[in-house]
Amino acid sequence: EPEVTQTPSHQVTQMGQEVILRCVPISNHLYFYWYRQILGQKVEFLVSFYNNEISEKSEIFDDQFSVERPDGSNFTLKIRSTKLEDSAMYFCASSRGEGTEAFFGQGTRLTVV
Amino acid sequence: AQRVTQPEKLLSVFKGAPVELKCNYSYSGSPELFWYVQYSRQRLQLLLRHISRESIKGFTADLNKGETSFHLKKPFAQEEDSAMYYCALSNFGNEKLTFGTGTRLTIIP
Numbered sequence: 001e002p003e004v005t006q007t008p009s010h011q012v013t014q015m016g017q018e019v020i021l022r023c024v025p026i027s028n029h030l031y032f033y034w035y036r037q038i039l040g041q042k043v044e045f046l047v048s049f050y051n052n053e054i055s056e057k058s059e060i061f062d063d064q065f066s067v068e069r070p071d072g073s074n075f076t077l078k079i080r081s082t083k084l085e086d087s088a089m090y091f092c093a094s095s096r097g098e099g100t101e102a103f104f105g106q107g108t109r110l111t112v113v
Numbered sequence: 114a115q116r117v118t119q120p121e122k123l124l125s126v127f128k129g130a131p132v133e134l135k136c137n138y139s140y141s142g143s144p145e146l147f148w149y150v151q152y153s154r155q156r157l158q159l160l161l162r163h164i165s166r167e168s169i170k171g172f173t174a175d176l177n178k179g180e181t182s183f184h185l186k187k188p189f190a191q192e193e194d195s196a197m198y199y200c201a202l203s204n205f206g207n208e209k210l211t212f213g214t215g216t217r218l219t220i221i222p
Binding site for chain 2: 003004031033035041042043044045048055056091095098099101102103104105106107
């Protein structure tokens with residue numbers, strides 16, 4: 001069964017460093033998402049991406065964040081200058097289309113020290 | 114603003130007993146409601162959605178628009194039901210999910 005794959009599973013980075021989280025969505029899916037979950041808190045929407053552009057973003061997704069689909073298979077989340085409060089589990093998800101199920105990756109745990 | 118409330122962070126139920134995980138929402142449009150489950154060391158996965166009206170793994174959930182609730186129920190709990198359960202909503206035609214804080218369900222053998 002096809003799955004959304006995220007790499008790495010755990011990333012430790014120093015405050016102020018740039019980090020790129022990678023995702024390979026399911027191949028025939030058209031909608032892509034990033035969510036995050038700070039420890040002990042709810043899963044929060046960051047951004048959705050369709051047709052090679054951002055379709056919606058939350059207030060969390062400020063100028064420090066960017067997303068890209070560089071090669072038709074990968075979907076990346078870049079944090080330009082990480083802060084301690086960016087430490088969280090980041091989930092990628094994809095779906096075939098409107099009203100269809102979103103499939104989640106296993107998550108990347110980002111720790112900013 | 115849309116919001117999902119799961120009042121119970123933790124819920125322990127004996128095997129064979131009925132389970133009810135509560136979910137209330139606030140939303141001004143036409144929401145679609147979901148239950149996602151995360152078993153230990155596994156990814157978030159869709160359990161059920163209100164428009165499909167299915168019963169998955171013995172679980173059902175009815176959307177009550179008057180009470181703005183979407184409680185998850187199962188008549189007889191099984192040990193394999195132990196997991197984290199998240200209620201979520203989206204607007205029809207908009208794929209963004211708003212999650213509740215989740216309820217950790219533990220089934221006591």
